[in-house]
Amino acid sequence: MHRVDAIEPQGVCFQADGEELHLDQRQAMDRFLAGVELRALRIAQVAVRDKDEALDIVQDAMIRLARSYAQRPETEWTPLFYRILNNRITDYRRRSTVRNRIFSWWRPGEQDDPVPQPGELAEGRESDRPDRQLAAGDAMQSLETAVQALPARQREAFLLRALEGLNVADTAAAMGCSQGSVKTHYSRAVHRLREVLGEHWE
Amino acid sequence: MNEPDGKTTTPAQEAFAARLGQRLRDSADQLDGHTRSRLNQARQAALQEIRPRRAWLGAPALAGLATAAVAIIAVSLWQPASQAPQPLVPAGIESADLELLMAEESLDMLEDLEFYTWLATAELDGGSAG
Incomplete structure (x- = not known):
């Protein structure tokens, strides 16, 4: 039988069955992570276009959630996890951009940027254009390319709402912005994706 | 079709977004065994990081x-x-x-x-x- 003694006035908490509570906590976290890991990987993969990097990012987000937030209520884990994940993705993209800028300085003429920046799509390779990929029959690749080309905040809002299925409030918590901003980013993302993919996906 | 105020989405846009989301979820469910295995390893590594409920002193x-x-x-x-x-x-x-x-x-x-x-x-x- 579990017995948790009262919390002392000074904030000292004694738990008679701490090991079992820890086990429950671990099982709950295991269930949570198992439930989100596939979609989290897809979100990271779409954002960074590299499966190995995406796996590293997801693992890092998992570790950070478990290490720092396991004791928070389970209802908070979803927005916390995706906030960490988005931070990791943003961090990766920033580093990638800077790294490529420096490499291009050292080696003029060589461009090796695996991450497209917003608005870059129109100037990218012809084969990267979603309409060309659709023509080649690769619908999923065209979808990923179109989502990758969205501005970061629009991409985050779209993936969290449409792929992960978060509501507006949880998406706002995950993105660290207001619900109104989420609605704006999401609406613009959907509008843009419909412009790019519309006739093929209607 | 443009949204009227830049914040709302029309039912047609919602349906469109739902189709895209479903395709992405389907692709997530179809990830190969090797990738799933690596995710499982990542999860187990994360679980090792959980600190026991602490006695706050x-x-x-x-x-x-x-x-x-x-x-x-x-x-x-x-x-x-x-x-x-x-x-x-x-x-x-x-x-x-x-x-x-x-x-x-x-x-x-x-x-x-x-x-x-x-x-x-x-x-x-x-x-x-x-």
């Missing part, structure tokens, strides 16, 4: 520690313009770029700050961190 001291940590970080980040070092990087490369590259975890600090803030709040609330 000396709440005021911990709250003070959190405050001190925030203050130290703030002071370390503050730098008068007159003392700013001259850039030693080639023209065309901003020093901020190098700092970003060399930083171990540029966003860790923000998350840690958030954690310390929560820790201090939880302690002030009477140790109801869990």
